[in-house]
Amino acid sequence: MQDLILLEPHEADLRALLHRETGAEAAAYVIFGQSAIAADPWTGAPRTRFVSHAVRPVPDEDQVSASPLHVTWSTRGLIRELGRATRDQLAFGIVHTHPGGRAEFSRQDDRNEADLARAVCNRNGPGYPFISLLLAADGGMAARVWRANVMVPVQRLAIIGRRLRYFGSLGQAGGDPEILERQARLFGSGVNDILRAMRVAIVGCGGTGSPLAMLLLRLGIGRLLLIDKDVVEVTNLNRIHGARRSDIGRPKVEVLAREIREADLGVEAVTLNAWAGTPEAYDALKACDVIFGCTDDHDGRALLNRFAYFYGVPYIDVGLRVTPAEGALPYAITARLSAIAPGSTCLLCRGTVDPRRASEEHLERTDPDGFRRLKAEAYVEGGGDPAPAVVTFTTEAATMAANELIQALTGYRGAEGMAWARFRRFETLEDKRVGIAARSGCQICDERALWGRGDVEPFLYRAG
Numbered sequence: 001m002q003d004l005i006l007l008e009p010h011e012a013d014l015r016a017l018l019h020r021e022t023g024a025e026a027a028a029y030v031i032f033g034q035s036a037i038a039a040d041p042w043t044g045a046p047r048t049r050f051v052s053h054a055v056r057p058v059p060d061e062d063q064v065s066a067s068p069l070h071v072t073w074s075t076r077g078l079i080r081e082l083g084r085a086t087r088d089q090l091a092f093g094i095v096h097t098h099p100g101g102r103a104e105f106s107r108q109d110d111r112n113e114a115d116l117a118r119a120v121c122n123r124n125g126p127g128y129p130f131i132s133l134l135l136a137a138d139g140g141m142a143a144r145v146w147r148a149n150v151m152v153p154v155q156r157l158a159i160i161g162r163r164l165r166y167f168g169s170l171g172q173a174g175g176d177p178e179i180l181e182r183q184a185r186l187f188g189s190g191v192n193d194i195l196r197a198m199r200v201a202i203v204g205c206g207g208t209g210s211p212l213a214m215l216l217l218r219l220g221i222g223r224l225l226l227i228d229k230d231v232v233e234v235t236n237l238n239r240i241h242g243a244r245r246s247d248i249g250r251p252k253v254e255v256l257a258r259e260i261r262e263a264d265l266g267v268e269a270v271t272l273n274a275w276a277g278t279p280e281a282y283d284a285l286k287a288c289d290v291i292f293g294c295t296d297d298h299d300g301r302a303l304l305n306r307f308a309y310f311y312g313v314p315y316i317d318v319g320l321r322v323t324p325a326e327g328a329l330p331y332a333i334t335a336r337l338s339a340i341a342p343g344s345t346c347l348l349c350r351g352t353v354d355p356r357r358a359s360e361e362h363l364e365r366t367d368p369d370g371f372r373r374l375k376a377e378a379y380v381e382g383g384g385d386p387a388p389a390v391v392t393f394t395t396e397a398a399t400m401a402a403n404e405l406i407q408a409l410t411g412y413r414g415a416e417g418m419a420w421a422r423f424r425r426f427e428t429l430e431d432k433r434v435g436i437a438a439r440s441g442c443q444i445c446d447e448r449a450l451w452g453r454g455d456v457e458p459f460l461y462r463a464g
């Protein structure tokens with residue numbers, strides 16, 4: 001399967017840049033990051049996904065002519081952009097519009113692109129991809145990838161942001177459609193097809209992750225990736241959905257995978273009994289469409305936060321916090337949901353990930369003796385008493401997270417897509433949505449240089 005991700009801010013740029021009052025066709029360059037997946041966790045097959053990284057206009061002096069049926073421009077700028085993309089190990093693409101037509105490549109497009117693909121191949125070799133993206137006036141889109149004279153249609157084109165939109169054929173939908181019939185009555189069967197085709201990761205399979213897995217199973221997500229390094233303990237039995245007393249000592253991911261398998265609803269779960277920051281986990285996460293973070297681990301969340309910007313995979317982070325409160329009530333009980341995608345502020349800017357805790361956790365994992373020494377000397381804070389947890393609250397937090405995904409796909413609360421942040425206070429019955437301003441200068445979320453950057457060395461430019 002060839003898939004391609006266009007980031008919502010890039011789509012907005014393209015729509016503005018390529019709009020012509022005259023109704024003429026227009027073109028621009030799009031540069032893509034590459035996400036080489038060694039083995040898709042569900043199929044085992046390798047594939048390369050492209051993620052939009054930058055949009056560049058065709059300079060005025062290069063534009064030759066345009067009408068509602070054609071656009072031509074000199075290739076001077078193209079050669080320059082191609083050289084630049086190649087140097088940065090990015091993939092080069094063009095985008096053009098069909099202002100009066102549909103999102104279907106024309107015969108003229110076939111001929112022009114075959115010529116361009118040959119030119120790109122002569123310069124960069126046969127393995128180097130050349131991507132063509134097509135925008136139609138009705139909002140439709142299509143894309144294809146050329147390597148020398150071999151053309152592969154993009155089967156699945158995703159626009160990623162507050163909304164999640166998919167174009168193209170979604171592949172074989174598994175499962176019995178009757179199972180999801182009552183859901184189709186609300187959202188239409190098209191949404192079920194999208195859900196069936198989705199690959200969704202849950203990182204952290206405890207109090208929040210386990211109910212989320214059960215919800216995504218019933219919602220009809222076709223492929224689930226479950227990542228957690230821990231085993232079931234007796235004190236988890238109050239909140240891990242599906243866990244039995246006899247599961248004590250078993251990896252949490254195995255317990256959930258068993259429940260999913262035995263339910264037999266056409267949902268395929270893959271497990272990884274490891275920390276999310278391992279190379280094996282990265283490769284699996286790169287194949288996903290959405291990642292849910294259900295862990296307290298600051299280091300892991302800092303990683304997934306960065307990952308969302310580099311790979312254009314939306315990250316929905318959810319957590320429950322119980323803190324002693326001042327005033328009449330003894331505790332503040334808050335479910336928090338944070339949606340992260342290029343265009344939003346990141347978890348670090350929001351203060352949801354504590355960089356100091358993240359580095360302490362990193363130390364604890366990589367140098368346990370050093371961590372213990374520092375802890376004894378009270379230099380580090382982590383590893384204190386376990387936090388309180390109640391199944392009804394953790395499950396409600398999971399429901400909020402699943403509903404945010406439904407909102408991104410269906411707009412059942414309105415067309416604006418996901419809320420970037422929501423807080424639910426259980427003891428006061430308050431529900432808050434918070435708009436989040438960009439902190440200027442953040443390298444991850446406020447500058448675009450890392451958006452859609454894809455594969456780099458070291459991974460995510462993250463050393464140590």
Ligand SMILES: [Zn+2]
Nearest residue numbers: 096105106109
């Ligand atoms: Zn065309």
Ligand SMILES: [Zn+2]
Nearest residue numbers: 346349442445
């Ligand atoms: Zn930031």
